Each structure stands twice: as structure tokens, then as C-alpha cells.
Amino acid sequence: MKLEGVPDGSPVFIDSNIxxxxFTAASPxxxxxxxxxxAGVVHGVTSLPVLLEVAHRLMIIEAQQKGLVRGSNPAERLARSPEVVRKLRAYEEWTLAIPRMGIEVEEVTFQDLVASMAVREKTGLLTLDAMLVAVMARLRISSLASADLAFSRVGGVTLFPPGDMTA
Structure with a gap:
């Protein structure tokens, strides 16, 4: 199934790459x-950790697009350049726009963390991905919009990747 196939009216959890x-206009x-x-045709849901990942990655992309960091390991370069970080604003606007797009943002609980450890053990997913699956389970959402095909090995999750991108 592809992202275009998410049924109208259904809840779907949205991963950071979407x-x-x-925001980078990489995927129609x-x-x-x-x-x-x-438009309310699909009920989009995400979590606070996903928004943090989005903000982090968009900050790096913004710095690169503006030519403020170059070379390998841009996150490390930004960490050593607080004067550059203070100049970045677009990533904030983009991240804050997500709830205004009708996307519900769920907080994460300690119980989600505990549940994510079992998910990680069973599936081999990395920490943040396992947390995403644990939050989905708590919310009883089985559909996931993500370009990360690693989620295809998670039982009970229906993955909807964009037809024009894969992570």
C-alpha cells in the first residue's frame, strides 16, 4: 500500500520523514x-518525540540550505556554533505549523517507554521507532505513514509509504 491509499476517515500515525x-518539497x-x-479527510496523529526529530532535522537542513554549515556531520558543527543556531528560524515555523495543519500531537508517557522496550526487543527497531510503535499501540492506531520500510516488519502495523520516496 502507498500513502495515497490511506482510507478517508481513518486515523494514521505520521512519522518524521513525511x-x-x-517541508523540503521533496515529495508531492x-x-x-x-x-x-x-482538510480533515484523514485523522493525522503524531507524537512529541516525532516533532523533536522533525525540528532537529529541519534545523540542520535550514543551516545547510543557508550555507551556514558545510561538510560532514552538520549536527556536530552546529553544536559548536551557537551563533549560527541563534540565526535559524524557518525550522521553528515549520515545526510549529504541524499542529495547525490539523495534526494531533500526542504526548509520550513513561509506560510508552516501557512498552517501547518490548517492541524494540521483538522487532529490532531503534529506540525512537520502537517508541512510535508503542504510542500507536496505546492509541489503537494501526496505520502508519512513513518512508521507513523497517516498519514493514512490525506485526499489526499497516505501512503507507509515499510512492515517490523511501528512507
Missing amino acids: FIYY SCHAFLKRCA
């Missing part, structure tokens, strides 16, 4: 999907 591809499929969420 937002990043949208992600753009169309998030427009469906904004």
Missing part, C-alpha cells in the same frame, strides 16, 4: 497526504 519531505505524495489531513 513532514520533512513535505507527502504534500497531497498532509493536505488531506489538514
Whole structure:
């Protein structure tokens, strides 16, 4: 199944890469999907850790696009350049726009952390991805919008990747 196939009216959890591809104009499929969420056709849900990942990655992308960091390991370069970080604003606007797009943002609980450890053990997913699956389970959401095909090995999760991108 592809992102375009998310059924109308259904809840779907949204991974960070969908937002990043949208804000960087890398994927018409992600753009169309998030427009469906904004119109209320699909009930988009994400979590605070996903928004933190989006903010982090968009900050780096903004710094690169503005030519403020170059070379390998841009996150490390930014960490050593607080004067550059203070100049960055677009990533904040993009991140704060997500709830205004009709996307519900769920907080994460300690119980989600505990549940994510069992998910990680069973699936081999990394920490943040396992947390995403644990939050989905708590919310009883089985559909996931993500370009990360690692989620295809998670039982009970229906993955909807964008047809024009894969992580």
C-alpha cells in the first residue's frame, strides 16, 4: 500500500520523514497526504518525540540550505556554533505549523517507554521507532505513514509509504 491509499476517515500515525519531505518539497505524495489531513479527510496523529526529530532535522537542513554549515556531520558543527543556531528560524515555523495543519500531537508517557522496550526487543527497531510503535499501540492506531520500510516488519502495523520516496 502507498500513502495515497490511506482510507478517508481513518486515523494514521505520521512519522518524521513525511513532514520533512513535505517541508523540503521533496515529495508531492507527502504534500497531497498532509493536505488531506489538514482538510480533515484523514485523522493525522503524531507524537512529541516525532516533532523533536522533525525540528532537529529541519534545523540542520535550514543551516545547510543557508550555507551556514558545510561538510560532514552538520549536527556536530552546529553544536559548536551557537551563533549560527541563534540565526535559524524557518525550522521553528515549520515545526510549529504541524499542529495547525490539523495534526494531533500526542504526548509520550513513561509506560510508552516501557512498552517501547518490548517492541524494540521483538522487532529490532531503534529506540525512537520502537517508541512510535508503542504510542500507536496505546492509541489503537494501526496505520502508519512513513518512508521507513523497517516498519514493514512490525506485526499489526499497516505501512503507507509515499510512492515517490523511501528512507
